Amino acid sequence: MATALNPFIWDRPLDDPSKIIGMEAFANQVALTLKGQTNVALFGPRDTGKTTFTNQLTLELAKDHGAGAPPFDVVKVNLQRVVSIPGFIGCVYDAMTSHPTKGLRRAAQRQLGALEKEIGFDIKVIKGSVKSSAVSPAQDGETLHSQLVALRSVSEHLVVVFDEFQRLRHCPGDPLAIIRSALMSSGSNHVSLLFTGSIRNAVKMMLENSHEPIFGEASQMQLPAISRADFLEYLDFQFQSTGKGADEAALNHLLNATRAHPRSTQQLAWECWANTPAGQPVTLETVFAAHDRLVQTIERSEFASVLNVLVSGDEAEVNEVRALQLLADRGGDNVTSRPGAARYGFSSHSRVRPALVRLQGRGLVDERNGTWYIVDPLFSEWLRRSSPLADRPISDRPLQG
Ligand SMILES: Nc1ncnc2c1ncn2[C@@H]1O[C@H](COP(=O)(O)OP(=O)(O)O)[C@@H](O)[C@H]1O
Ligand SMILES: [Mg+2]
Numbered sequence: 190m191a192t193a194l195n196p197f198i199w200d201r202p203l204d205d206p207s208k209i210i211g212m213e214a215f216a217n218q219v220a221l222t223l224k225g226q227t228n229v230a231l232f233g234p235r236d237t238g239k240t241t242f243t244n245q246l247t248l249e250l251a252k253d254h255g256a257g258a259p260p261f262d263v264v265k266v267n268l269q270r271v272v273s274i275p276g277f278i279g280c281v282y283d284a285m286t287s288h289p290t291k292g293l294r295r296a297a298q299r300q301l302g303a304l305e306k307e308i309g310f311d312i313k314v315i316k317g318s319v320k321s322s323a324v325s326p327a328q329d330g331e332t333l334h335s336q337l338v339a340l341r342s343v344s345e346h347l348v349v350v351f352d353e354f355q356r357l358r359h360c361p362g363d364p365l366a367i368i369r370s371a372l373m374s375s376g377s378n379h380v381s382l383l384f385t386g387s388i389r390n391a392v393k394m395m396l397e398n399s400h401e402p403i404f405g406e407a408s409q410m411q412l413p414a415i416s417r418a419d420f421l422e423y424l425d426f427q428f429q430s431t432g433k434g435a436d437e438a439a440l441n442h443l444l445n446a447t448r449a450h451p452r453s454t455q456q457l458a459w460e461c462w463a464n465t466p467a468g469q470p471v472t473l474e475t476v477f478a479a480h481d482r483l484v485q486t487i488e489r490s491e492f493a494s495v496l497n498v499l500v501s502g503d504e505a506e507v508n509e510v511r512a513l514q515l516l517a518d519r520g521g522d523n524v525t526s527r528p529g530a531a532r533y534g535f536s537s538h539s540r541v542r543p544a545l546v547r548l549q550g551r552g553l554v555d556e557r558n559g560t561w562y563i564v565d566p567l568f569s570e571w572l573r574r575s576s577p578l579a580d581r582p583i584s585d586r587p588l589q590g
Contacts, residue, residue: 195462196427199455202240209245211419215412216242216249222408223250223348223381224258228373230354230396232389233412234564235552236452239385240267242412243350246383250348261381262293262344269353274329274362275315281336282312285343293343300339308332330362337371347380354384355391365395366402373406382407387552417449424458428471433462435471442473446480447566456567457483480570487571495553505547511535512544513563516554517572518579521561532578 196208203209222229233239243265250261266284271277285297305311308331315332341347349372351357357364372380384407386392395401396409421440428435435443443461447453460479465471487493496513499506511533515524523529524545530538545561548554555564563569573579 194431195459196431197455197459197462199452199459202238202244204241204244206245206248209241210423211413211415212238212242212245213249216245219246219383219410220249220252220261221254221258223383224254224261224346226378226381228382228384228407230384230386230392230407230409231412232386232392232409234555235387236450236565237412238415238451239387239412240352241451243352243383243385246348246350259346261346261348262290263348263350264288264293264297264340264343265350265352267352268356271356272359274326274333274360274364274367277357277360277364278312278315278329278333278336281333281340285340296343297340300343301336304335304339308335312336326362330367333364334367334371337368338376341372341377341380345379348383349380350383350385352385353387355386355388355395358391358395363402369402369406373403388550389555390546390550415449415451417444420444420449420454424454427458428462431462432468433465433471435461436473438473439471439476442476443480446476446570450564450566453483453566483567484571484574487568490568492553492565492568492571495551505544508535508540508544509548512541512548513553513572514576514578515541516545516561516563517569518576521556524561 198208219229219231231239231242233242243263247263247265250263253260264284266280268277268280271280282301285301286294288294288297301312312332315329340349351368368382371377372382384392393409395403396405396407398404421444424440424443425435428440439461443457444454447457457476457479460483461471461475464479465475496510500510512524515529515533519529525538525541527538530541535541535544545554545556549556553564553568554561556562563572
């Protein structure tokens, strides 16, 4: 008998290609760009599928695309928590020694072994909490450099992914110059790089400032949104095939509530699925109730913490709170109107835009086709529900039909 396992995953990047929606064509485009020896910088707001995309891309890169585009190996370095060169070294070490492909993992271990012999100490010393005091910052930089040189020799056709690359902007010790020297100069013609970033301006600054070591070194691309139609079809199919078919109104409301934001849509679908008894359909009422519960969880989330920090901060930070409320209540079409700004407590309507730009730097809001929006749809709804200035009553619901 087939077991009806939860088909929706939202707490980690997806790796099962049958569950990754709508990325095949873009993966092909990016793979061919990388194989053509052009580095790529990929932007996408938080939780919209950058890391998931790199998994789809890995499969695409493994294909033989004909003359000059043989299969490529991929090593992914997760920079999410990196704020120092030793931290960077630790991440590269992890990426190499826990690589999912056995052959590559062994090649990496061989390279690291040779490197450790050469430098005379175990790289785990740097990774470990007890850092040998004999190692100076300059040596850390040299170790990273040698390690990246070791990395580039694990495959003859290699893509190195630096995920959440913008983190390196807070890393002392010139990590970009080290990357450039180890992976972008002579001896690395067989290596292409993919940088992903959730904060567009931060990555742009690293690539577009002529003083930066990697100035102009990558073609910039935006992660495409998952189309509503594709998401609808996927949800319909997944509910159906696990014996909990959803009616059209339920599916439509689900996607309205999340604006088809990748993580939130999966999370809401999961909440609906988990609260529907086996063999029963997912109804509109199920979706309303599930959405309400998820919006309430924002109360205890990082979003609420960030808001608390901002609201007790200086005037500029309080302006960020004002801008968030304004966006949540009124949408992003006319954010700098004078009366609107005054109602939210801005001393001048000219203060709205700088506040939005700072929020964008935090990854909380973004701008698409000239319209600002709060990236996370659940956070946005939570703000709106608690706003004294929201237009619509809290209980409003979209028309059924
Ligand atoms: N292509 C996709 N198809 C379906 N769901 C996706 C896709 N990309 C992302 N998601 C959903 O979004 C969540 C976050 O994805 P992730 O790749 O971790 O985002 P990011 O790296 O941009 O923060 C995943 O757990 C999944 O629920
Ligand atoms: Mg990610």
